[in-house]
Amino acid sequence: MRATGFLVPLVAGLVWVLAQPVTAQMTTSDRCGSCHRDIFKMWRASKHADSVEGAAFLESFRQSQVAWGDDRSRVCLDCHAPMIAETGDWELREKVTWEGVSCDVCHSLVDVDLSGHGPRMQLEFGPIKRGPIIGAESTGHEVAYSPLHEKSLACAPCHEYASADGVPIMTTFSEWQNSQAAADGTTCQDCHMWRTKANIVDPRVKRIERAEVNLHEMPGGRSLHQLVKALDIEYDLVRTKEGIDVVVRIANVTGHAVPTGMPSREIILTVEVAAAETARQIDQRIFGKSFVDASGKPVEYTWGFFETGVRVDKDTRLAADSEWTETLSYSLPDDATAYFKIRLEYRNAMAEMQYEATRFEFFSERRTVKRGSGRLR
Ligand code: HEC
Ligand code: HEC
Ligand code: HEC
Ligand code: HEC
Ligand code: HEC
Structure with a gap:
């Protein structure tokens, strides 16, 4: 009982720190993780979080720079460090850039354009975070329900690629489009982000009845x-x-x-x-x-x-x-x-x-x- 007087300000202080709204244009994932703790842990263990720092990528990217020069090898960063479209940080100096396929990239996605050569993302960074929850309410940022996030199309921009001369290199999205799974309405998310028990937000920030999230580890063939x-x-x-x-x-x-x-x-x-x-x-x-x-x-x-x-x-x-x-x-x-x-x-x-x-x-x-x-x- 004696400890209560000491704990109250401590907990209140912590909640105050956690509850600071996201104000910057682009946010690093640890910032999102201060409230979305469980999702952050899952994402940290995913290949998405490793898409620049992974030893294989860094080595391969370095070799492409040696072979082609810096300009042409920029193509790699479109998918591995997608924040570059916004930061223009080609030297990978800032964390928002080198942390790769981050929370803010995926949750600032507003549309995918299929009309050009290969699918392209349309990102809008700012106070609104988009996701699959209808009627979400957050003190951390504005929210918008986005049906796109429940569709395979959300994954297309980085999981489909044909070279300039039309050679198909990576065709996961189009393979899916022509599959029985697509005809049955089974999405990438159904198989790679199934629902699992965890907190959407730290309960100290907001208590939410339904403690279920979409798996953010996104296991692939190594699993x-x-x-x-x-x-x-x-x-x-x-x-x-x-x-x-x-x-x-x-x-x-x-x-x-x-x-x-x-x-x-x-x-x-x-x-x-x-x-x-x-x-x-x-x-x-x-x-x-x-x-x-x-x-x-x-x-x-x-x-x-x-x-x-x-x-x-x-x-x-x-x-x-x-x-x-x-x-x-x-x-x-x-x-x-x-x-x-x-x-x-x-x-x-x-x-x-x-x-x-x-x-x-x-x-x-x-x-x-x-x-x-x-x-x-
Ligand atoms: C269109 C998006 C896209 C582009 C452009 C791209 N990659 Fe990737 N890369 C991916 C995806 C997606 C994966 C892993 C998942 C898969 O196999 O589909 C991957 C995987 C890799 C891997 C394997 C990592 C591992 O541990 O398995 C390496 C290495 C790599 N890419 C290097 C490069 C280099 C170097 C370039 C530029 C010359 C490049 N990538 C361009 C999307 C892309
Ligand atoms: C101050 C705490 C806090 C921070 C920091 C925070 N969030 Fe949230 N977020 C919440 C709360 C609370 C909700 C509402 C959950 C609900 O009502 O179910 C939420 C909801 C969401 C949703 C669901 C929106 C929907 O309608 O589906 C997404 C996506 C999201 N946050 C992404 C992010 C991203 C990305 C960041 C970092 C750029 C971030 N959040 C930072 C507290 C926070
Ligand atoms: C902004 C680009 C981008 C988006 C959007 C994206 N991915 Fe990825 N994804 C990547 C990159 C890059 C890698 C490879 C990282 C590495 O290994 O270096 C990857 C890796 C993966 C892997 C792991 C492959 C392995 O080697 O184990 C899976 C599974 C995956 N993504 C599924 C998805 C799904 C499902 C979606 C949609 C909800 C999605 N991705 C959206 C860029 C993206
Ligand atoms: C590769 C893209 C991608 C990345 C990276 C990513 N998310 Fe998500 N996230 C999604 C998608 C897609 C959904 C919706 C899945 C569905 O409803 O089928 C989602 C759902 C959510 C939700 C709603 C609750 C839930 O799980 O359904 C929150 C909150 C959220 N993400 C926060 C985050 C945070 C925080 C990070 C970083 C630590 C993050 N996301 C990283 C794609 C991503
Ligand atoms: C019906 C379930 C199902 C659907 C739908 C599905 N996948 Fe997969 N995916 C799997 C399984 C199982 C594996 C592991 C086998 C393998 O590596 O090929 C896998 C592997 C992968 C890999 C890793 C490849 C490797 O060898 O490491 C990536 C990347 C991937 N899927 C992305 C996607 C994307 C993007 C979509 C949607 C366009 C999608 N998947 C739709 C079940 C599915």
């Missing part, structure tokens, strides 16, 4: 949780006269190609069959999109996708809603017991990612097929 949801895989083992047939079927159940996004990502399927009497037999299928440069050499660095003269070499990705199936045949001695293994891996490993290349398994099963067992064809 095991997402990958296991992306593909349905089935296989069948069939004993033949010569050995064994493995019939594999993989269906893409996302709303875009898998993998999607920057063409640095791959899904690798590996099937292995072994028997005591024979050497291991391994087959691998790679689902991905590869590019070659003007001289026909494979593109090694992410900035290379943006070079003039690049073209698509192969596109073996699993298209949205598609089903891929193949029968792989293995010969085995009569009646040998076969050891079978099947696995799927995710890989994201361009040359500039030497310290943070990603490769991990997200599906794996083993079977032993005994003499005389399995289905006989």
